[in-house]
Amino acid sequence: MSTRTGRLVPRLTAAAAATALGGAILIPASTASAASRNGVCESGEFCYYFNSGNAGSVSDFTGSIADYGTTQPTCYEFKGPGNGKGECVKNEAASAWNRSGKTVRVYYNSNYGGAYQDFKPGAKGNLNATLKNQNASHRFLSSTPPTGCKTDGTHSKLPTTILVYRVSLNRVDRVPFKTYVKNVLPNEWVPSWPQESLRAGAVAVKSFGWYWALHSTRKTSDGRCFDVYDTTSSQVYRPGSAKASTSAAVDATWGTRMTRSGKIMQAHYCATTTACGAWVNGDWMSQYGSRDKANAGWSHSRILKSYYSGIVLD
CATH class of the missing domain: 2.60.20.10 (Crystallins)
Incomplete structure (x- = not known):
């Protein structure tokens, strides 16, 4: 079931999608x-x-x-x-x-x-x-990775991986969780937006994925389990699309956990207040609103707390 509407960012060009992770060139080996x-x-x-x-x-x-x-x-x-x-x-x-x-x-x-x-x-x-x-x-591999349908994450510990259903490929990929977040954020927030807006987005994207890694019981028509779609039905994930600005935002907030009543929050977001419609209940964030608040000098934590009611950032 789709949990979001009013998607903000248009699809990237093929050239943009080829950008190396974090804007850096990976060195093959020592x-x-x-x-x-x-x-x-x-x-x-x-x-x-x-x-x-x-x-x-x-x-x-x-x-x-x-x-x-x-x-x-x-x-x-x-x-x-x-x-x-x-x-x-x-x-x-x-x-x-x-x-x-x-x-x-x-x-x-x-x-x-x-x-x-x-x-x-x-x-x-x-x-x-x-x-x-x-x-x-x-x-x-330094340790035994998670297998099957169960995540190794908890409400206090990040999952190491997340199961992503690649809809157009009809394939389920187990993706390192940080890699997933870094390759979602530039497709949901505009990479040129101010730093504090990107950081607020990074926390929301991470929290949404974290929640579904803990709670998903989704399966493909042939029985393969997965946590999230790679489309707007969940969050738009494109391998290789990470940008330097968005990856920096993810790195800067990676230690931040957003909870409500001690549980990881399923952080909804959409383009504007109008697009979010009935979600105006303290569970959603306006993407353009986060940009405007950041331009006005707000910190990412203040932005998050203004949209998501009753949250704790630790």
Whole structure:
């Protein structure tokens, strides 16, 4: 059920959507990590193979890589002898062997996004149909990530991930929660608006997602559970759309929790008072109103408390 109306921000251009997370260029790996790569799958490493069945040239890694690169000489390539030697790893791997002591997660998208496949310590085998020749990043997991439908968050602890239903793709992605918030805010607030308006928006976007990560019982028609839609039915989420100004607002308020009676608040918002209509009951925030109040010198906490009744910010 849609909980919001009067969406404010038009869809971004393709060029804007390609902006790197936080407006920064992600460095593929440290010098030490890259220097140890020799095309041999050794103990402690995670290795890709160019062919299925752990055949062909090997590309070995000792740490997480957010983006393999796509062109020589800067990409991570297959280094071992055999079929595929010299080819860039991105979207070219068919199988893997995890010889490290940690679970390694292979992602469909760069920056640890999209569909994924986990390889437990010692696991060896083919990438699944979604990930085969569609691998863009991998991460060594420091702890066991949440699985299934249940979040690891509470009313006092942020969830580490959120399940996002990618409506047009008919796909459910488990997205790191901070990545989700950073790739929602620029699609719901105007990135050029004043800092305190963006910070108020960051708290609202985070609170809305946090609430649904705790409470959602939604399922797709074929039974896959998810927390939020990637559309205006929830909040507009677009991977890779984060901006420097909005990401800074998220970082500045990441430690702020908005509660009512000790529970995370389901923070509604919409463009204007008129658009919000019957929601004028202390549960909604006007996006344009937050801009105007910020321009008048209000802090984000004052803005939030003026719209959401009975809240505590801590």
